[in-house]
Amino acid sequence: xxxxxxxxxxxxxxxxxxxxxxxxxxxxxxxxxxxxxxxxxxxxxxxxxxxxxxxxxxxxxxxxxxxxxxxxxxxxxxxxxxxxxxxxxxxxxxxxxxxxxxxxxxxxxxxxxxxxxxxxxxxxxxxxxxxxxxxxxxxxxxxxxxxxxxxxxxxxxxxxxxxxxxxxxxxxxxxxxxxxxxxxxxxxxxxxxxxxxxxxxxxxxxxxxxxxxxxxxxxxxxxxxxxxxxxxxxxxxxxxxxxxxxxxxxxxxxxxxxxxxxxxxxxxxxxx
Numbered sequence: 133x134x135x136x137x138x139x140x141x142x143x144x145x146x147x148x149x150x151x152x153x154x155x156x157x158x159x160x161x162x163x164x165x166x167x168x169x170x171x172x173x174x175x176x177x178x179x180x181x182x183x184x185x186x187x188x189x190x191x192x193x194x195x196x197x198x199x200x201x202x203x204x205x206x207x208x209x210x211x212x213x214x215x216x217x218x219x220x221x222x223x224x225x226x227x228x229x230x231x232x233x234x235x236x237x238x239x240x241x242x243x244x245x246x247x248x249x250x251x252x253x254x255x256x257x258x259x260x261x262x263x264x265x266x267x268x269x270x271x272x273x274x275x276x277x278x279x280x281x282x283x284x285x286x287x288x289x290x291x292x293x294x295x296x297x298x299x300x301x302x303x304x305x306x307x308x309x310x311x312x313x314x315x316x317x318x319x320x321x322x323x324x325x326x327x328x329x330x331x332x333x334x335x336x337x338x339x340x341x342x343x344x345x346x347x348x349x350x351x352x353x354x355x356x357x358x359x360x361x362x363x364x365x366x367x368x369x370x371x372x373x374x375x376x377x378x379x380x381x382x383x384x385x386x387x388x389x390x391x392x393x394x395x396x397x398x399x400x401x402x403x404x
Contacts, residue, residue: 138167138177148186163189163203197221234330241328249348249383249396257347257366262379262400265339266331269324274305302326304381305353307360312374312401317360322377344379344400345372352385352395359399367403376402 145152158164159176164185166176185206192202201217308321327336345366349359360378367373384396 138179141166141176141178144178144182144186147183148190150186150190158186158189158199161199161203163199163206195221196225237330238328245383249398252348252396254348254350254396257345257363259403260344260346260400262342262344262346264341266327266329266336267324267339268327268336269306269322271322274320274323302381304379306377306379308377309374312360312364312378315361315364317357317364324379326381342376342402344402346398346400348383348396348398350393350395352382352392352397353380356380356397356399359397363399363401367401372403374401375404378402 139147141152141155144150145155155164155176159166164182167179167182168177169175170177188206189199189202192205193199195218197217201221205213205217302325304324304326305320306322306324307317307319311317311319311321324337345363347359347363349355379400380397382395382397384394386392386395389395
């Protein structure tokens with residue numbers, strides 16, 4: 133073997149902008165075998181004969197093709213074979229693109245919610261027409277003793293929805309109309325998960341655009357009772373009554389900041 137016509141593994145790595153570890157991995161998978169392995173030292177040497185398959189591997193990896201598919205092609209070089217694999221890869225890329233578009237919309241939704249939470253005035257009662265929304269909910273009594281009280285009920289909402297992430301600004305609790313009318317503002321009756329437009333789930337409840345009285349305040353669920361009392365006085369002064377369960381959502385809480393001074397919670401009560 134004329135070593136003067138061979139390239140060391142380090143030289144080939146530099147020529148193809150690969151790591152030595154990558155070349156060894158390709159060898160293990162049977163993609164590109166060295167031209168010669170020194171039996172005494174174990175050093176790998178490559179000839180120009182390995183350059184063409186290395187170019188093929190690098191090109192197909194650039195297209196995102198998995199290594200097993202590349203190995204199959206190298207063992208069966210055929211126009212029909214590469215066409216089939218490229219079409220399959222194109223379909224996979226289309227699927228990933230759609231997934232990334234969904235992720236981008238989720239990020240935009242969260243950024244918009246955070247910007248809204250940071251800019252809206254606090255302790256101001258307003259009457260608003262809330263947009264339609266879709267939610268999954270569990271109707272059960274809840275006691276919110278501390279910041280972790282919602283964790284177990286949340287798992288009931290999240291468990292069967294693989295593509296639905298429970299996160300900030302999406303989980304809320306509510307007080308029934310009956311308890312609102314009776315001024316029982318510490319009796320939570322349901323927990324719900326607001327769905328993004330591309331999320332599905334069993335038992336989805338579609339809520340129409342709803343006229344509500346709302347307030348935002350600095351704090352979490354534990355400070356909500358005083359806010360409900362303010363909303364109740366506001367409604368009584370204007371002859372309004374609760375029409376449905378309240379929607380109480382922490383827009384900023386311990387999930388994204390350890391500073392309670394930055395917490396923002398919103399309470400909305402549908403009214404007649």
